[in-house]
Amino acid sequence: MADTKGIRLQVKQAAKQFGQKHVLHEIELDAEPGEFIAIVGRSGCGKSTLLRLIAGLDKPSSGQIEVDGQQVKGINSDTRVLFQDARLLPWNRVLANVQVGVRDGSRARAEQVLAQVGLADRSNEWPGVLSGGQRQRVALARALAGQPRLLLLDEPLGALDALTRIEMQQLIERLWFHQRFTALLVTHDVSEAVQLADRVILIEEGRIALDVKITLPRPRVRDSGFAYFEQLILDRILVKEQHPGLTDVAANNKYAFSI
Numbered sequence: 001m002a003d004t005k006g007i008r009l010q011v012k013q014a015a016k017q018f019g020q021k022h023v024l025h026e027i028e029l030d031a032e033p034g035e036f037i038a039i040v041g042r043s044g045c046g047k048s049t050l051l052r053l054i055a056g057l058d059k060p061s062s063g064q065i066e067v068d069g070q071q072v073k074g075i076n077s078d079t080r081v082l083f084q085d086a087r088l089l090p091w092n093r094v095l096a097n098v099q100v101g102v103r104d105g106s107r108a109r110a111e112q113v114l115a116q117v118g119l120a121d122r123s124n125e126w127p128g129v130l131s132g133g134q135r136q137r138v139a140l141a142r143a144l145a146g147q148p149r150l151l152l153l154d155e156p157l158g159a160l161d162a163l164t165r166i167e168m169q170q171l172i173e174r175l176w177f178h179q180r181f182t183a184l185l186v187t188h189d190v191s192e193a194v195q196l197a198d199r200v201i202l203i204e205e206g207r208i209a210l211d212v213k214i215t216l217p218r219p220r221v222r223d224s225g226f227a228y229f230e231q232l233i234l235d236r237i238l239v240k241e242q243h244p245g246l247t248d249v250a251a252n253n254k255y256a257f258s259i
């Protein structure tokens with residue numbers, strides 16, 4: 001596959017409210033081309049809303065999002081999104097589903113990317129006969145078929161069993177490592193975030209509460225360094241719960257020495 005090159009993503013003071021409800025408060029986020037960022041946080045903190053703004057599926061109430069210096073005003077052909085459900089077209093066979101994602105509709109390109117996700121032998125099947133993990137592989141192939149420069153992953157592994165999930169994490173990491181698209185992964189799973197990301201961002205009640213650079217070599221192994229980062233992020237979530245009066249600054253300072 002030809003190398004794709006990641007895109008620079010800038011979220012500038014982006015806020016979102018639905019009616020009177022403020023879901024995101026002046027989010028500031030800058031992703032370097034090819035960087036892999038994971039966004040974690042409790043259910044309802046605003047992760048998917050942020051991802052939808054970046055995807056151009058929704059508009060910020062104030063502030064703006066830029067990819068490669070251009071304001072996002074709608075769906076962008078350089079950006080692809082992978083959701084929790086594979087969203088395959090049931091009336092299309094596997095290969096045709098992947099072909100949907102190829103910019104010029106090339107069958108050869110669809111076959112190539114299907115092989116990269118390990119499903120070359122299933123190209124003629126109907127999506128309905130595949131397992132959940134295989135369906136997500138097809139969805140990943142469809143997303144990558146268009147050589148995106150920004151891949152947005154909204155909890156794509158959330159419905160998979162533990163082993164399939166680990167295999168998919170390895171596959172995503174391998175493909176990202178070779179293609180170097182910019183990646184933004186929304187996940188509930190702190191381990192998954194530490195496994196895959198260059199940076200993990202914790203959102204609490206619509207604000208960035210923590211931004212941690214994961215300085216571990218790749219491919220990552222679950223050693224003491226890995227456990228350190230996992231605990232750092234989990235502690236931050238739990239500290240806030242155990243001491244609800246604690247300000248963000250105070251909670252962040254707790255780790256200022258250890259990061």
Ligand SMILES: Nc1ncnc2c1ncn2[C@@H]1O[C@H](COP(=O)(O)OP(=O)(O)OP(=O)(O)O)[C@@H](O)[C@H]1O
Nearest residue numbers: 018021023041042043044045046047048049050188
């Ligand atoms: N279209 C909408 N209209 C009104 N409220 C919305 C809308 N979309 C999201 N919300 C609200 O915004 C808040 C954040 O939702 P969001 O889906 O971004 O959270 P999340 O962190 O992704 O949650 P989860 O991890 O459960 O998916 C929630 O309170 C949700 O009810």
